[in-house]
Amino acid sequence: GNSVTQMEGPVTLSEEAFxxxxxxxxxxxxxSLFWYVQYPGExxxxxxxxxxxxxxxSNKGFEATYRKETTSFHLEKGSVQVSxxxxxxxxxxxxxxxxxxxxxxxxxxxTVLP
Amino acid sequence: xxxxxxxxxxxxxxxxxxxxxxxxxNMNHEYMSWYRQDPGLGLRQIYYSMNVEVTDxxxxxxxxxxxxxEKRNFPLILxxxxxxxxxxxxxxxxxxxxxxxxxxxxxxxxxx
Numbered sequence: 001g002n003s004v005t006q007m008e009g010p011v012t013l014s015e016e017a018f019x020x021x022x023x024x025x026x027x028x029x030x031x032s033l034f035w036y037v038q039y040p041g042e043x044x045x046x047x048x049x050x051x052x053x054x055x056x057x058s059n060k061g062f063e064a065t066y067r068k069e070t071t072s073f074h075l076e077k078g079s080v081q082v083s084x085x086x087x088x089x090x091x092x093x094x095x096x097x098x099x100x101x102x103x104x105x106x107x108x109x110x111t112v113l114p
Numbered sequence: 115x116x117x118x119x120x121x122x123x124x125x126x127x128x129x130x131x132x133x134x135x136x137x138x139x140n141m142n143h144e145y146m147s148w149y150r151q152d153p154g155l156g157l158r159q160i161y162y163s164m165n166v167e168v169t170d171x172x173x174x175x176x177x178x179x180x181x182x183x184e185k186r187n188f189p190l191i192l193x194x195x196x197x198x199x200x201x202x203x204x205x206x207x208x209x210x211x212x213x214x215x216x217x218x219x220x221x222x223x224x225x226x
Contacts, residue, residue: 043217
């Protein structure tokens with residue numbers, strides 16, 4: 001089956017620190033990969049995506065590269081801000097048949113301190 | 115503005131009392147889904163729908179029902195809620211040619 005494994009949180013960083021949140025996956029088929037962000041009290045928002053190997057998704061200073069050889073999609077940001085405090089979810093989707101289901105990781109809570 | 119709306123946002127109920135959580139989207143999307151979010155488990159899909167009158171089970175469908183009589187609406191029904199259905203529920207929708215799912219703001223349900 002399909003699954004996503006994220007590094008366990010919570011992660012606490014100081015402002016301007018470098019962020020890495022690890023994500024690895026197993027999939028039957030060729031997945032598209034996503035990072036979603038959930039700010040306190042809100043629903044999930046798409047942060048970035050990559051649909052094929054070696055694609056790099058980027059948005060708001062965050063980046064992630066689709067690595068087929070290591071089945072990974074690690075999220076990085078060079079300098080985090082307090083406003084980046086949120087829960088981050090890695091996800092994949094196999095567009096097989098008509099299911100188009102998203103499979104999520106368990107989420108990583110990030111807290112950035114001033 | 116493209117959006118997915120859910121109601122109610124918060125609900126406290128008792129075991130066995132039937133309830134419905136509504137979900138509506140204004141983007142004419144074919145696909146809609148319901149997820150529950152629990153600590154340490156991420157989001158798990160309950161049911162999904164590919165179009166009007168077409169629904170199928172996700173990973174955790176037990177204790178839930180859905181219907182899709184109109185393209186824009188996808189209500190989640192708990193016929194006899196139990197405490198293990200206490201959770202945060204999200205509705206989502208997306209179109210055939212888009213990679214992005216749009217999520218509603220969530221419904222926090224507590225069953226006592």
